[in-house]
Amino acid sequence: MATVHMPSHLPKRKSPLQLTIAKTPYIRLSNDDYPDGINHYIADRRKHGGRKSANKMPLRPRSKKGVADKLCNFLTFVETDEMHPALPSLNWYDVKEWHVTHLYEHAMVLGVWSQQYFLTGEASPLAPDTVNGYVYEVLECYRWLEENGYISKFHEEGSLAFVEEAYRPISSRRKSAVHYEPDEAKGPVFTPRQSPGSLIPPTREQFISFLSCLPPGSHQLAAILIYEVGYRLRELVENTLLPGSIHDRNPDATFHLPTWPTKPYLLNWSANDDRMIGVLPTHDQAWNTGPRETTDCPYRIVGKGLVIRRVDINVTTMRTLYHYRDGLRVANLRRNGVAATREPAQLFLNRFGEPLSAHAIQDAFRRASIKANCGYRFTAHVLRHMFACDFLKAATLARARLMGDQSPELTFEMLERYGDVVVNVLQKLLGHALRETTLIYLEQVKLSALGLAHTMSWNDHLDGDGD
Incomplete structure (x- = not known):
């Protein structure tokens, strides 16, 4: 299988250039060869799609490691002839776009290209965010390779019969995977993340200390919402949309949800309209003065594995979110010159007036944990x-x-x-x-x-x- 490595042959006292090289990962194939074009892409990978530009900053070393891991996963798939026996000895420089979108993507969607499948024989479809992230990075890499002369005819289409022949083994793997009846006991399942049972929850005092070290506004409210509602980090980012906004759903995120419009449309809270999943309760709901059972702020979100579920936001917290929207958020948009017609639908924004990313939230939590120095490292999972x-x-x-x-x-x-x-x-x-x-x-x-x-x-x- 392909592997990711970090340079280790440089002297201890490195120059600035050597320090940069030492933090750049590279990939080695199972035959000990190096995919030079892909390694050059990783070294030159920049924000906003990886294309060359003096105005775009390079990625951080940790982010480059993430890019290398995604590309390494695809190269391992390419090297695994059992996944595509109709295409034996497929090389990285022979890959076409349909290999990525018809073979690699579908193998992950069907759950036959995952650690759990190879450990247990049970098909385990990966989360759409995971699949989309891996496929996006591979496609960006190969577009860059074509632009820079490493490969050619990447978009060349294969014949329908040939594509079907290559795809058939993946489909048959899904059919032959282990299936359990509803009442049948399952065997041990692969769990890559640390079990919550092995974690010691922080105390209330530690949590308050951590909150006080977060920047006021987006980051503090994000931490409060995760604690009070139980969001996963990705769920928080994708399911805090403001009613009354015009929003264009990310086409990559609408996989298996064809009811979402493909064009920008007006958002509003709804209890049963699938187009409004992820849209926060309205201002009127937050200030509802009716009986207790009507003052909760429920709405539906789409989470891991595209499972749709109901969550409830505390009324006081919902009012705090609208105070943020009408105060710090508005000031942020004005400071960055964002017109009302171009205002993002996402509630939480960064200092540039753009939607706050999961990585930015994680980074803020890490810095606040260090600053609080309360003996606990807070993350969204915690x-x-x-x-x-x-x-x-x-x-x-x-x-x-x-x-x-x-x-x-x-x-x-x-x-x-x-x-x-x-x-x-x-x-x-x-x-x-x-x-x-x-x-x-x-x-x-x-x-x-x-x-x-x-x-x-x-x-x-x-x-x-x-x-």
């Missing part, structure tokens, strides 16, 4: 983890009181009796496909409740021995 644990505690305690248990503190027995019911709600709020994923949070809360009581008893025992 805030989502906090939401899950705190929701379980609060909802279980409330349900226990509703059932007549007036204990002032949450106990292990409460979690045992009422926790399973709350997990069903939490699973929908988090957008988990499997209930087992959500149960990890319940087990952790149980362990903390039971563990705290046992630890205090043990400490009392030690203190008594000390006397």
Whole structure:
């Protein structure tokens, strides 16, 4: 398989040029050859599509590593003859556009080009954002290669029969993948991310310290929303659109959602209109003075795996979002000279008046964690983890009181009796496909409740021995 490497042969005392080279990753193929054109693209990769321009800044080393990883994944696919036996010995410089869009993209969409598939034999479709990011980078790379003379005829189309013959093995892999009946127990599943059960949630004081170190406005509100609603980071970026805005849906993001218009259209909140998924509740809903059950601000979002789910924003938080829209956001747009007709539909903007990216939010969280120096590294995943644990505690305690248990503190027995019911709600709020994923949070809360009581008893025992 192709691999990504960093230069390691330079002297310890490097010149500025050598320092730049040392931070530029490169790819080596399984036959120990080097795809020179692709490595040159990585070295020259710049923002806004990678095309050469003196006015566009190069990517950061960490971002270049991400680019190299995406291209390496595609080159490994090219080298794997089993994925395309009709195209044996396919070389990187022979690749055509249909190889990327008809073979590589569909293999990821069908879930037969993933670590979980090769470990378990179970087809696991990748998230659309992941697929789109990988395909976009490969296409940009090959367009650059053609512009710079490394390859030719990249857009050349193959015959329909030949394309179908090349695609058939991928389709057959999907059909032969392991399938489970609804009630059938699944075997171990590959989980690349650290299990939430192994994380220790931060305290309320640590969270407040972290918030105080974030820049006011977009970044602070993003952190509050992730904690209060349980968004994934990508969900937050794509599902905080303002009603009343004219928006052009990203065609790459509308995969499997043909109900979204292909042209710019007016956004407005709707409970059942699929075109309005991701559009925030209106100003009137935030200031609704009706009964409690009507003052919540519900709306639908599209998340990982294009699963559509309902989430609710606290009324006070919703009002804070509109104060931000009418205050700091408006001032930001005026400062950058953005006309009302060109105003982005996304709620959160960066200092240039453009939609705030997931990378910018991650970077702000990292800097705030360092500045807070509270012993905890906050990320969007950590805030989502906090939401899950705190929701379980609060909802279980409330349900226990509703059932007549007036204990002032949450106990292990409460979690045992009422926790399973709350997990069903939490699973929908988090957008988990499997209930087992959500149960990890319940087990952790149980362990903390039971563990705290046992630890205090043990400490009392030690203190008594000390006397």
